[in-house]
Each structure stands twice: as structure tokens, then as C-alpha cells.
Amino acid sequence: MNSAAQARRLGILAALLGVAAQGLAYADTFLKCVDPATGHTTYTNQAPPKGAQCTRTDGSPVSVMGGGNKGARSTAVKVSATANTSAGSAAAAVDTSTQKTRDGTRRQVLADELASEEKLLNEAKVSYNNGRPLPLADEGVGSPKYIDRVKQIEQTMRHHERNVASLKQELANLKL
Numbered sequence: 001m002n003s004a005a006q007a008r009r010l011g012i013l014a015a016l017l018g019v020a021a022q023g024l025a026y027a028d029t030f031l032k033c034v035d036p037a038t039g040h041t042t043y044t045n046q047a048p049p050k051g052a053q054c055t056r057t058d059g060s061p062v063s064v065m066g067g068g069n070k071g072a073r074s075t076a077v078k079v080s081a082t083a084n085t086s087a088g089s090a091a092a093a094v095d096t097s098t099q100k101t102r103d104g105t106r107r108q109v110l111a112d113e114l115a116s117e118e119k120l121l122n123e124a125k126v127s128y129n130n131g132r133p134l135p136l137a138d139e140g141v142g143s144p145k146y147i148d149r150v151k152q153i154e155q156t157m158r159h160h161e162r163n164v165a166s167l168k169q170e171l172a173n174l175k176l
Contacts, residue, residue: 030043030044030166031045031048031054031055032054032056033048035051035052036053040159042159042166043163043166043167044162044166103175107171110171111171113167114164114168114171117160117163117164117167118164120160121157121161124153124156124157124160125157128150128153128154128157131150133149133150133153
């Protein structure tokens with residue numbers, strides 16, 4: 001899949017998740033986080049990775065602030081309190097059939113994205129070959145170039161594993 005098509009799918013996913021996530025507390029909010037160093041996008045309902053640029057699925061920004069102790073590994077997340085002022089009001093009310101359609105669309109987008117991530121994960125696992133990928137023509141098994149490539153493949157595999165787990169969790173949280 002090309003990057004433009006993937007970006008469109010991620011945009012649709014973010015928009016649909018935003019509609020469904022309105023009015024939920026942070027713990028139930030799905031975040032889209034982009035690592036500025038690698039460009040990897042991760043969806044999570046956990047504290048975002050340090051240094052990642054995150055937005056809630058409704059498009060409101062999330063600022064990530066480190067803890068007071070420099071040695072601490074915990075990350076505090078500050079979510080704008082004004083992100084959803086109409087939640088619970090008559091203006092936010094949606095009739096049952098419209099909500100069912102939205103929920104069905106959301107479920108389908110999540111299922112499609114899960115299938116895509118699972119495919120990418122399987123490709124990464126095949127490439128990783130249990131930590132022993134086949135060396136390329138210009139690298140030896142112990143060469144620094146080979147070792148760097150193995151690490152990159154492993155990072156990609158772990159990234160897809162986290163995305164698959166997050167998408168499965170989000171699908172499990174959907175009301176039937």
C-alpha cells in the first residue's frame with residue numbers, strides 16, 4: 001500500500017475514532033502518536049511515548065510532560081479540558097440508527113486497519129527470521145550494517161505488534 005493511501009486510511013480511522021471517543025475519559029481515549037525521529041505512527045490508549053507528537057482522535061492536542069524527577073520514567077499526560085464541551089448536551093445527541101451506522105463503520109475501519117497491521121507484522125516476522133535474517137549481498141552476518149538492519153527489523157516488528165494489540169483492544173472495547 002502506498003503512503004498516500006495509508007495516510008488517507010489513518011485519517012479516516014482517526015476521524016471515526018474521534019467521533020466514538022467523544023466524552024470519554026483519558027484512559028478510554030485513543031491517541032495517535034507520531035515519533036518525530038522515525039515518523040512511525042502508533043495508536044494507543046496508554047501514556048504516549050516520550051517525545052512523541054500526539055493528538056486525541058477528536059483532533060485535540062495532547063501535551064506530554066515529563067515527571068518532576070529527572071530519573072523518573074513516568075510520563076504525565078495533560079489533556080485539554082475544553083476538548084469536548086458539547087458532550088452530553090442535546091446538541092451532541094444522535095439518533096440510534098445514525099449511531100449504529102457510525103459504530104458499524106468504526107468497527108469496519110478498525111477491522112481493516114487490524115488486518116493491514118497483521119499483514120505487516122507477518123511480513124516483518126518473515127524478514128526477521130527469528131533474529132537471523134538472511135544477509136544482503138553487501139553485508140556479512142556479523143557486520144555492523146547487518147546488525148543495524150536486524151535491529152531495525154526487530155523495531156518494526158515490535159511496532160506492528162503494539163499496533164495489533166492496541167487495535168484488538170479497541171475492537172474489544174466496542175459495544176455490540
